Amino acid sequence: MKLSGRLGRIKPSATLAINAKANELKRNGVKIINFGVGEPDFDTPQNICEAGLESIRKGRTRYTAVGGINELKDAVCATIKADYGLAFGRENVLVSCGGKHALYNLFMTLLDPGDEVIVPAPYWVSYPDMVNLADAKPVVIPVSEKDGFLLGPEALEKAITPKTRLLILNSPSNPTGKYYGEKQLKALAEVLLRHENVLVVSDDIYYRILFGGRKWVSLAMVEEKLRERIFIVNGVSKSYCMTGWRIGYLVGEKSFIKAATDFQSQVTSNAASISQWASVEALAGDQKPALEMAKIFESRCARVMEIIAAMPGVTCAAPDGAFYVFPNFSAYYGKKFGERTISGSVDLADFLMEQAHVAVVPGEAFGEDKCIRFSYALSEEEIEQGFEAVKKAIEKLK
Ligand SMILES: Cc1ncc(COP(=O)(O)O)c(C=O)c1O
Structure with a gap:
């Protein structure tokens, strides 16, 4: 069947391809340790589940306003006030079906053919494809490990052209876990102040x-003059172990939010009512489970970094947050196992699946072929076993 040209510009998610291969091996009785997952390994906290159930009992199961229930918009505004120190109202918030949907709404509402979107690499796999779907052009700017995988002001300045419409910043980052501190954000803000169309x-x-006790900081917090030009995308998926509930949100200038809401009204209508009520509890209720989860990820990260440091030839930028590490395995490229030569991250991921029975995501999918992404949203035991198997497998490469 002839498909739209749009589909020719995107590729299926790399993570899904890895999962398919892992599932095939599992069906054949092989135990796979899956470092490929992009979601916390904890259950949604009980108080949040209860709020979802309560909304069903109360019959809150119908369409809601397209842009979300007021209670959730208020909870989003209160969260942004508390965590960012910024004052927004309901008219600045659009609730969508996950952070991904919030990004899609933004791109579709903002971008025209020919518009350029700056995407620092390594990037989250979906950004370039989503920009392509909106008929705009992703302009990928490689950022090196030695620069901590953080886009610097000179690289940003160089990347901006008269066609640049948008810059995507993701902090802490998937896949690197790196985070933009105040100093880095101020340097980027200086550049952006000179380019008012971006x-x-x-x-x-x-x-x-x-x-490491890092305090949250975001671009909108460091430069007041940029505020009207910044969109915040956030959601409950990762912070509250609610990936399946599908709630994310977009916060920004109100006429734009109105337009993005109109767009959503013709695509999905509102996000699921039950999930919205559960998300009110996530944002406004007890924050202890979320804080505890972050602590667990921090201690796992420390252990993972210790293990990686002991792997010959492997380097890794220390993450500042999230639950991923993005070590550089390129010292093993060009090496052989029998007849097989490892030519890059896709080959290495395939080799690790077969020889170590671990699933990882090749760095190529994130725009950095030297690296491999490991998610440590796994039990301590699986982390130890999985990395031990990786170590033994790479020792076989000569
Ligand atoms: C950087 C980044 N942004 C957005 C999302 C989308 O999250 P959601 O599950 O809320 O759609 C993800 C999910 O993996 C992500 O890693």
Whole structure:
């Protein structure tokens, strides 16, 4: 069947391909340790589940306003006030079916053919494809490990052209876990002040998972003059172990939010009513489970970094948050196992699946082929076993 040209510009999610291969091996009785997952390994906290159930009991099961129930918009505004120190009202908030949907609404509402979107690499796999779906052009700017995988002001300045419409910032980052501190954000803000047509989306979906006592900071907090040009994307998926509930939100300038809400009204209508009520509890209720989860990720990260440091030839930028590490395995590229030569991250991921029975995501999917992404949203035992198997497998490469 002839498909739209749009589909030719996107590729299926790399993570899903890895999962398919892992499932095939599992069906054949092989135990796979899955470092490929992009979601916390904890259950949704009980108080949040109860709020969802309560909304069903109360019959809150019908369409809601397209942009979300007022109670959730208020909870979003209160969260942004508490965590960002910024004052927004209901008219600045659009509730969508996950952070991904919030980003899609933003791109579709903002971008036209020919518009350029700056995507620092390594990037979250979906950004370039989503920009392509909106008929705009992703402009990928490689950022090196030696620069901590953080986009610097010179690289940003160089990337901006008269066609640049949007910059995507993701902190802490998927896949690197790196985070933009105040100093880095101020340097970027200085550049952005010189280019008033450039807007910014700050994808803050991992902002609650920060290590080393880091305080949350985002671009909108460091430069007041940029505020009207910044969109915040966030959601409950990662912070509250609610990936399946599908609630994310977009916060920004009110006429834009109105337009994005109109767009959503013709695509999905409102996000699920039950999930919205559960999300009110997530944002406004007890924050202890979320804080505890972040602490667990921090201690797992420390252990993972210790293990990686002991792997010959492997380097890794220390994450500041989220639940991923993005070690550089390129010292093993060009090496052989029997007849097989490892030519890059896709080959290495395949080799690790077969020889170590671990699933990882090749760095190529994130725009950095030297690296491999490991998610440590796994039990301590699986982390130990999985990395031990990786170590033994790479020792076989000569
Ligand atoms: C950087 C980043 N942004 C957005 C999302 C989307 O999250 P959601 O599950 O809320 O759609 C993800 C999910 O993996 C992500 O890693």
